[in-house]
Structure formats: structure tokens, C-alpha cells
Amino acid sequence: MPSTIPDLAIPATQSTPAIATDWEAGRLSLEGNSYPENSFEFFGRIFAWIQGYLAQSDGPLRLELKLIYMNTSSVKAMMDVFDLLEEAHAGSRAVEVNWYYDPRNERVMEMAEEFREDYGFPFNILPIAND
Amino acid sequence: MTKRTGSINDGQALLERIESLLEDTGHADNPLRPVLTEVLEHIHTQNQRMERLLKISDGYQLLERNQTLSLAERCDKQIKRMEKLARISDQYQRNLLEVAESLRQAANQDALTGLANRRHLMERLKDESQRATRKGSQLAVAMMDVDYFKQINDRFGHEVGDQALREIADAVRQGVRRYDIHGRWGGEEFLLMLPETDQPEAVAVLERIRERIGAIHVGEQAPVRLSASFGVTLLRHGEDTDDTLKRADDALFEAKRNGRDRVEVAC
Numbered sequence: 186m187p188s189t190i191p192d193l194a195i196p197a198t199q200s201t202p203a204i205a206t207d208w209e210a211g212r213l214s215l216e217g218n219s220y221p222e223n224s225f226e227f228f229g230r231i232f233a234w235i236q237g238y239l240a241q242s243d244g245p246l247r248l249e250l251k252l253i254y255m256n257t258s259s260v261k262a263m264m265d266v267f268d269l270l271e272e273a274h275a276g277s278r279a280v281e282v283n284w285y286y287d288p289r290n291e292r293v294m295e296m297a298e299e300f301r302e303d304y305g306f307p308f309n310i311l312p313i314a315n316d
Numbered sequence: 317m318t319k320r321t322g323s324i325n326d327g328q329a330l331l332e333r334i335e336s337l338l339e340d341t342g343h344a345d346n347p348l349r350p351v352l353t354e355v356l357e358h359i360h361t362q363n364q365r366m367e368r369l370l371k372i373s374d375g376y377q378l379l380e381r382n383q384t385l386s387l388a389e390r391c392d393k394q395i396k397r398m399e400k401l402a403r404i405s406d407q408y409q410r411n412l413l414e415v416a417e418s419l420r421q422a423a424n425q426d427a428l429t430g431l432a433n434r435r436h437l438m439e440r441l442k443d444e445s446q447r448a449t450r451k452g453s454q455l456a457v458a459m460m461d462v463d464y465f466k467q468i469n470d471r472f473g474h475e476v477g478d479q480a481l482r483e484i485a486d487a488v489r490q491g492v493r494r495y496d497i498h499g500r501w502g503g504e505e506f507l508l509m510l511p512e513t514d515q516p517e518a519v520a521v522l523e524r525i526r527e528r529i530g531a532i533h534v535g536e537q538a539p540v541r542l543s544a545s546f547g548v549t550l551l552r553h554g555e556d557t558d559d560t561l562k563r564a565d566d567a568l569f570e571a572k573r574n575g576r577d578r579v580e581v582a583c
Contacts, residue, residue, distance in 0.1 A: 254412065257405040264401060292411045299404045303396075 190237035193230060201227055202252060206234050211242065214249035220256035228262035235269055245279035246270070251313070252284075253293060267304055274306035281307045288312040331359065428478060429485035432499030437507050440497050441557050444509050449553040455511055456518035458548035459564040460488070460525070462504035463576040468542075472535050480534045480542060487532065491525030506544075515550060515581060522546045522579045530577065543577035550583075 190208070197203035202217035213234065221227035238246060248270070255263065270280045284300070286293040294310055301308040334356050337343060424436035432440070441457070448455035462468075462484060469477035481504065488506055492498050497509040508525075510518050526544060533539040547567025551560050567582035574580065 255404075255408055257401065257408075260404045260408070261401050264397065292407070292414075296404055296407050296411075299400065299407065302400070 189241060190234055193234055195230075204231060206238075208238065208242070211238065211244040211246050212249060213238075213246070214251075216249075216251040218254040219252055219259040220254065221259065224256070224258035224262055228259070228266070231262075231266065232269070235266065239269070239273050239278065243278075245281070246273065247280070248282045250282065250284045251286075253290075263300065267300065270306055271304050274304075281309070283309045283311055285311050285313045331356070426500040429482055429500050431485050431489070431506075432497070434499070434501055434507075437497070437499040437501060437509075441507075441509060441561075444497065444511055445551050445555075445557050445560065448511065448551055452553065453512045454514050455509060455551040456513045456515065456548055457551060457560050457564050458508040458510070458518065458522055458546055458579075459501070459561070459568045460506040460508065460522075460544050460546045461568055461572070462529075463543045463545055463572075465504035468534060468540065471540075476534055480532065483532045483534075484529055484542065484544070487528035488525055491521065491528050493521065496521065515548075518548050518550075519579055519581065522548060526577065526579060545571035545576045546579040547571055548579060548581055 192208055193204045193206045193213075195201075195204040197217040200218065201221045202215045202219050204213070204215055206213045213231070215231075219227075235246070238244075248266075252263075267282070270282065274280050282301075284297040286297060288294075294312075297310045301310065334352060338349065338353060338356065343349060424433060425431070426433040444455055447453075462480075465477070465480075468480055481500075484504075484506075485500065488498050488508070492508065493510075495511060497511075499507055501507040508522070510521060513521070526546060529542055529544045532542040534542060545568055547564045547570065549560060549563040549567055551557075563582040567580040570582075571578050571580040
């Protein structure tokens with residue numbers, strides 16, 4: 186089904202992660218630090234895209250996350266995003282999260298594990314290959 | 317007749333008695349019969365109404381109960397969510413603290429020897445000289461340089477040179493007193509600050525370090541004994557610390573010129 190929601194391609198700033206979406210592939214990726222001044226506004230676009238995708242397409246959805254530091258409101262927003270995915274998963278929609286972490290920073294992995302708790306959809310925590 | 321208590325059984329028994337009286341053909345002409353029939357019907361209707369009322373009332377109660385339950389459930393879920401949020405957020409904060417701490421260490425510590433680095437020493441020198449000036453106390457400042465270090469590097473390689481620097485750092489660490497400040501000034505140069513210390517005492521501490529360094533040998537075949545030269549001076553209250561350092565440096569130069577492996581004092 187053709188998209189009525191434009192793909193996002195927002196470069197990272199010091200306080201916000203890069204956002205990239207691919208409607209055709211059913212993919213949304215976030216990469217970087219997240220402590221936006223207005224997290225409601227920042228994550229609003231992400232919610233809108235995911236909700237639009239889930240409503241207008243019936244393809245699978247995959248989140249590719251390389252998040253390092255997150256402030257409290259970003260943690261809350263990500264939990265809301267995961268709740269959206271859990272809801273879709275309950276409606277037997279194929280959803281998946283790949284959370285990448287630098288193996289030199291094990292703490293990020295521990296935090297991803299905290300996030301993963303209580304969710305039923307595939308939530309993979311994967312080390313990034315270092316050179 | 318048993319005593320009536322108004323219970324359901326009593327009511328049921330009364331109804332049965334009325335019904336049997338009405339069925340009794342012997343009372344067919346009793347003038348009370350039509351009225352009694354009417355009373356019986358009325359009681360039946362009232363019973364039905366009562367049951368409907370109970371049903372509706374029970375229904376409401378059930379609804380209310382379910383709503384309370386689902387509210388409690390939702391509340392529980394929200395609390396769990398908040399707890400999770402706080403947990404993750406706290407962890408991020410702890411990480412930040414750790415990062416800040418390791419950055420602080422990296423900013424003040426020499427990576428090779430683990431001693432204070434030049435940046436840290438410069439800050440401490442400023443603080444200590446101000447403190448000594450304020451309190452009118454003595455502060456000895458010493459510059460130390462490892463003798464012939466370039467030759468050690470050239471002859472044995474940088475790895476041996478680095479190892480030598482680490483051992484020298486240990487000698488300094490072990491030779492100073494608890495309250496002395498010491499660190500790597502750069503290359504093979506080390507700086508020491510000895511608070512509340514007069515000249516003879518300062519020389520004694522430095523001699524102790526010099527002897528410890530003299531006990532270090534490097535190189536596996538034909539090992540070489542290490543040594544270091546020292547220049548020490550006392551802070552002149554109120555002077556620029558650059559001038560203090562300059563005097564210590566000049567004394568160090570004297571120590572080198574006089575044959576190394578010694579402590580020279582600049583007054």
C-alpha cells in the first residue's frame with residue numbers, strides 16, 4: 186500500500202539521535218544520544234510515523250536502535266513506542282526491535298535488557314562489531 | 317403455630333397455606349375468597365418485582381466492583397511503568413556519573429604511571445603556593461629528572477623505557493610522605509611539592525627517593541642502574557609560581573652539571 190506519510194531523515198544533533206525511516210522496508214532507526222529539550226515534539230514525529238505505518242501498511246516493522254545516553258523523558262517516550270509495538274504484536278503483527286550496543290560499554294546492554302522486560306515481541310540486543 | 321420470623325421459609329409456608337385454603341372447595345362460597353385470591357396475586361407480583369430489583373441492584377454492584385478492579389489494575393500497571401522508568405533513568409544517571417568520574421581521572425592522571433599529570437600539578441602548585449603564602453608556612457618545590465633516560469630508550473627500546481618510568485613513579489610514590497604532592501611533569505621529569513617543609517627536611521625526602529631510584533636496574537642483559545637528579549627550592553611568599561619553578565629547574569641543571577644522581581638546592 187502506498188504511503189501517505191513521508192519518510193523521515195533527520196540528522197543527529199548533540200542532544201537528539203538521527204532518525205531514519207524506510208516505509209518500503211518497514212524500518213525505523215534511531216542512532217545517537219537523546220536528551221531533547223522538547224521530547225514530546227521530538228518523539229511526536231516518531232510516534233506519528235509508526236502509527237501511520239502500522240495503520241496503513243500490513244508489512245512487518247523493525248526498529249534499529251543505537252541509542253547511547255537517554256534522559257528520563259526519552260526513556261518514557263521509548264517505553265511508549267515499545268508499548269505501541271506490543272499492542273501491534275498482540276494483534277499478530279510482525280514487529281521486532283534490534284538494539285545495538287558497543288561491547289566496550291556493557292552498561293548500555295544492561296539498560297536495553299531493562300527495556301526489554303515485560304515485552305513479548307522479538308527484542309534483540311546485539312553487540313556492534315568493533316574494528 | 318410456630319413463631320413467625322419473617323424469613324423466606326415463613327413467607328413460602330404462608331403462601332402454601334393460602335393456596336391450599338383457596339383450593340379447598342369447602343370454602344368456595346366464603347366471601348373472603350375473592351379478596352384472598354387478589355392478595356395472593358399481589359404477593360406473587362411483588363415477589364417478581366423484588367427479584368428484578370435485586371437482579372438490577374446486583375448488576376450495578378458487579379459493574380462497580382469490576383470498575384474498581386480494573387482501576388486498581390491500571391493503577392498497578394502505571395506504578396510498575398513508573399518504577400521501570402525510574403530504574404532505567406537512574407541507571408543512565410549512574411553511567412553519566414561514572415563517565416564524568418573517569419573523565420576527571422583521565423584529565424588529572426598520567427596514563428602511563430598513574431601519577432598526577434602536569435595539568436593537575438599546575439593546579440595544585442597554584443593552590444599550595446597560595447596556601448603557604450596565606451599561612452606563612454614553607455613550601456619546598458622540587459624538579460626531578462631521570463639521568464640518561466634517552467639512552468635507556470635508545471638502547472633498550474620504548475617498552476623498557478616505559479617500564480622504567482613506571483618503576484621510577486613507584487619509587488617516588490613510596491619515597492614521599494603522605495601529604496607530599498607529586499606527579500609526572502612530562503617526559504622523564506617529575507615535580508614534587510613538599511608542604512610545611514624546610515630545606516634540610518626537603519633534601520632528606522628527596523635523598524630517600526634518589527636512593528630508591530638508584531636501586532632500580534633495567535635491561536635483562538647487562539642491566540643498567542638508574543639514577544635521577546633533583547633541584548629543590550623554597551617558595552618565596554607571594555612570588556609567581558613560574559619563578560619558583562624556574563629556580564627549581566636551575567638547581568636541577570646544577571645537579572646535572574655537577575655529575576647527576578644528586579640533589580642541588582637553590583636558595
